[in-house]
Amino acid sequence: MSTNMNKKYDIVIAGGGVIGASCAYFLSKQKDLKIALVDLKKPGNASRASAGGLWAIGESVGLGCGVIFFNRMTMQQADATGEDLPPMRPHVLPDYFFEFALKSNAMYPGLWQELKDNHGVDFKFEKTGLKYVMYDEYDKMYADSIVDHIPGLIDQVSWLSAEELAEDEPYINKKSIGALEFKCDHQVNPYRLNEAYLEGARQNGVDLFLETEVLSIEKQGNKVIGVETDAGFIGCETLINAAGSWAAQLSKMATGIELPVYPVKGQIILSERLPKILKGCVSTTDCYIAQKDNGEVLIGSTTEEKGFDTTNTLPELKELVNGAVKCIPMLNDLNIKRCWAGLRPGTPDEFPILGEMPGVEGYINACGHFRTGILTSAITGKLINDLYRGLPLDMDITPFKYDRFLKSTDNESIKVGEADQEVEIA
Template sequence: MTDHADVLIVGGGVIGLTTAYFLAQEGVRVTLIDKGDFGREASWAGAGIIPPGDSRRAIAPIDHLRSLSSEMYPDLSRRLREQTGIDNGYHVCGGLDLVEPGEAFPIEEWRAEGIAFREVMGDALRAVEPGLSPALARAYHLPGMAQVRTPRHVKALLAACEAQGVQLYPHRAATGFVRTGRRIDAVQTEQGPLLAGRFLVTAGAWTDGLVQQVGCRLGVRPVRGQIALLQTDDARQRLILLKGKRYLVPRGDGLVLVGATEEDVGFDARPTASAIAGLLAFAAELVPSLAGAALERCWAGLRPGSPDGLPFLGAVPNCPNLYVAAGHFRAGIQLSPASGRAMTDLLIGREPVVSLKAFRLDRPPAPPIRTAFRS
């Protein structure tokens, strides 16, 4: 066992990469491993929608995590661009949350947090976004909504980690742990064990398969999300369009992301004809001109769902040097800056930037809570 790090992170998606980045900035020796290429699972597949927020006024713990991440994105994006030359495409573009009959919106939560919004109805909707279908009658305009190009963001994080000396081992799957009593000595891989002082599992939908080996059962499960990418000749659409759990995200260069499904199909990450057809029909329902757009490609990712919709962030009970950051479901990109910062604080013995009590691994089961934004 020759490799040794202060912290070894298992799982190179956006949560693992962001935590490795922040740890390296603190002078921590970090090793990051992944069973495949870094950031190529749910992180690569995400749409990169960043809701607005004010962390000083957020009420629910998950809204505090989301709003702090939103506040961190501009500076994080700037620093990544300066360090790597990679522009992750972060920009504030605004969004329209389209109202369906009988749907309740978290208006009071938005007001309490000081989030700017206004109700838009009838023809005023087409004035805000001209390509919208005339059948759409009502929406809330959120001018502070932003987006990031997720593949570019992952590439920037990976390049920054490498530049800061993080030891990167793709295609090195963790198969178990080497233990002495309650402490973890090493992560076992097919290429041999890797030593470290502390260990963090950020393996997304694959997290439970590892931590169950030390008696920790979280209930993190894979939820397939399918996305289609359209190419149009008309780049006039500016706003992110949200309707229920689905969305259109215009990239500004004629590309439009259409997502996303939620499917409990185990670890099957194959896109299906019926789901993609449903997404294409949804796109044309919102913006009729998209019926003539070219289908550039489609893909699917396995999101890490949790029993109560909240991520797990914290130490594994009865394993003093083993930690988990997983279960972010559809909000991994959106919550990654604050999650990575909080886990860095925890791993170096500093008070976390946000309270992690609501996200602890041994929390009692609870129904999903009402939040300011759908993930």
């Protein structure tokens, strides 16, 4: 411990991506807490790399970047077993995730207005809908199966015939047989959302320690008391872990437990600026496509476990390009402006990790948001605020608590628990 002992905060948030920034914004709204946010920009930051889709239903039924992942897994399975490709089944997440995603989604119109009116920042919320574009009977079966799985949301979906799709989206391949539209799935500009939360938080009095690295966590017994950074020591009552793909290292320092959060690489392609060619966001079984507020068309995304590697690789890019060109043939004659890769903070069950850690005081998880961090940042910020203040929560977060990993009886989890004990004694 060194300098700046006078820097004592109620809360230090580690991580200034969209989750950390949202927590900072929601916690600072009442301006009654001393809050610091510490962020170091690392290559692969998922919030900046994201597509910015608010595809609450789409992502919950495995569309968006999920679809490519499961598509590939199915193919790999077929390859391995030598069987013909089985028809794809939608990867539908449990009800509690729907609730989480839909509640968050519903917050954006208000949040957009609020951040514009109160803080002068615009994260470019656009009502777009998300169309699942179908090319053949298998795609139709997939869509039917999605609809079967979400009986409660039937008013939020609509079927478009080939003609209706052609009229609505004239640049989409005319050979498509139609689309299934999710009417409440929209989009934002992801990095503007991130910066909007940060700017709102700053105006609310949050101290931003940007370009600052967390070096270690100070504890007294089993309580976190501060963060040692390259800008000095920052004391706190509570530490919030919003470190995205780097959350495991941070939790290890703070609690002795390495959270099961790991980077999941996604490559993205961006076109040159184009006049409006898409009314809505689009997902096929090959890729998703969204035209952003500045006219660029964004195509995503791969799902790869390659550690912290963020390089672009040709075979994967070609797959995305083929998927995009198939859906919007005119793209073939247009230009790719740039490509990049981001690192989603993945977890074994794809759900975020929220709330306290057993046996540790002054520590809250807000991490592991995998491929829906932009979408679920709003509810996450609100839940963490309510949790911190002991207010009733908008929803039960039990399924998202770290404890869920302890319920399993495999040895690894038990070992993790033991490691925790040792740290506490030390």
